[in-house]
Amino acid sequence: MTVLEAEIGNVDGVRIFLGRYDSGRWYARAYLPHARGEGASRRVRHALGFGMTSHEAARLALEWAETQRAAWGVAGSSRTADMLAAYIDHLGGVAGREPATTSTYRSLLRCHIAPAIGAIEVGDVRPHMVQRMYSKMASSGALAPSSIKLVHELLSGAWKWFRELGAVDLDIMSDVATPRSRKAVTGYFPAHEVKAIREAIAPILADDSAGRNVNARSFAMAVLISLGTGLREGEICGLMRRDVRDGRLSVQRKLTESAGRPEYGIPKDSSVRNLTLPPELDEALRAHFAWQDTWMRRTGPSTPVMCSRCGQPIRPSAVSRWFTQLVRSLGISHGTFHTLRHTHATGLVAGKGNLAEVARRLGHASVNTTIGNYVHASPRDDVELALLSGEVAKGGE
Structure with a gap:
């Protein structure tokens, strides 16, 4: 039971009330009329404590309301789920984060974070609550270690932003241990599997009909491009005819899918680049354009290299699904379309390609990414180094 609440102030349109339980404990209540995702008013209660006068309690209540001003201003609510949603909106707007990244963050928030700590007021979240959430995610198998680490990155960035806004006093994430994630082993298709894939797509590329x-x-053309250039599926789907010229390929954009809709954007890590095409691939692309001219009503520089019967660009997800079905039908139980990129890169590194040039060709922001993913020591390398060491020990004789 409580005594009658009394309105004691207004903070940016939010009405603040003071009340007291029968036990003598005072509390503040804020009426939020525009809580994110809710049509009705929501009442946020905050305990103040015992043994004080009504004037002292009112002062504490208004001080608390002032600390919540920023949270109510950006999210219409100070609940953790609403504040995180506002942060993700910020990443996709002002911060310009990739649509695919913000989409992943929203999914993690909706499916995993919100059920665990979403209803808690953002100022009441403590490190042990987050740590317990990570432990439950790991023990239940609901998320892979890499995904739990992604949750940690989201929360770490969010709490820094909350503190900058003045919505929280402390960055609690500085006291939360970073989840461990196992480094994924970069897979690739060995030579005999590449041969099987090429044999499977050869008759498709040779069929000049314009039917189904x-x-x-x-x-099939996307597979050939990936094997010959290492382009990502989004970069391949973003190619237009004007990007292929004089044996060169210009990577200017990528096609992404945001909320199910295709959108053009800048390649990952802003990796706009120009590549020399292998002669076989250059010839295959010319044949591909000639085939398109036989059935498309109108073609030109902006015609997508990967397009459907209606001339619209093909989505990366469709390419990935088709390829997965293809390799499984060939009895290859591993790998996705992105594995073609790893296969291309692994071949270049194994062929002793210049690492700086390989990194540039792949669109890596740093050569360290190339080294970390594709440079692996082998017994043969060790033998060669042993012989070289012997020569060095002799003074190069």
């Missing part, structure tokens, strides 16, 4: 084969031929 349109999508399949574009899919």
Whole structure:
């Protein structure tokens, strides 16, 4: 039971009330009329304590309300789920984060973070609550270690932002241990599997009909482009005819899918680049354009290299699904379309390609990424180093 609440002030349109339980404990209550995702008013209660006069309690209540001003201003609510949603909106707007990244963050928030700590007021979240959430995620198998680490990155960035806004006093994430994640082993298709894949797409590329084969031929062409250039699926789907010229390929954009809708954007890590095409691939692209001219009503510089019967660009997800079905039908139980990129890169590194040039060709922001993913020591390398060491020990004789 409580005594009658009394309105004691207004903070940026939020009405603040003071009340007291029968036990003598005072509390503050804020009426939030525009809570994120809710049509009705929501009442946030905050305990103040015992043994004080009504004037002292009112002062503490208004001080608490002032600390919540920033949270109510950006999210219409100080609940953790609402504040995190506002932070993700900030990342996708002012911060310019990739649509795919913000989409992943929203999914993690909706499915995993909100059920655990979303209803707690952001100022009441403590490190042990977050640590317990990570432990439950790991023990239940609900998320892979890499995904739990992604949750940690989201929360760490969010709490720094909350503190900058003045929505919280402390960055609690500085006291939360970073989850461990196992480094994924970069897979690739060995030579015999590449041969099987190429043999499977050869008849598709040789079929010049313009019937139901349109999508399949574009899919097969995407496989050939990835094997020959190492482009990501989004970069391949973003190619236009004007990007292919005089044996060169210009990577200017990528096609992404935001909320199910295709959108053009800048390649990952702003890796706009120009590549020399292998002669076989250059010839295959010319044949591909000639085939498109036989059935498309109108073609030009802006015609997508990967397009459907209606001339629209093919989505990366469609390419990935088709390829996965293809390799499984060949009895290859591992790998996705992105594995083609790893196969291309692994081949270049194994062929002793210049690492700086390999990194540039792949669009890596740093050569360290190339080294970390594709440079692996082998017994043969060790033998060669042993012989070289012997020569060095002799003074190079």
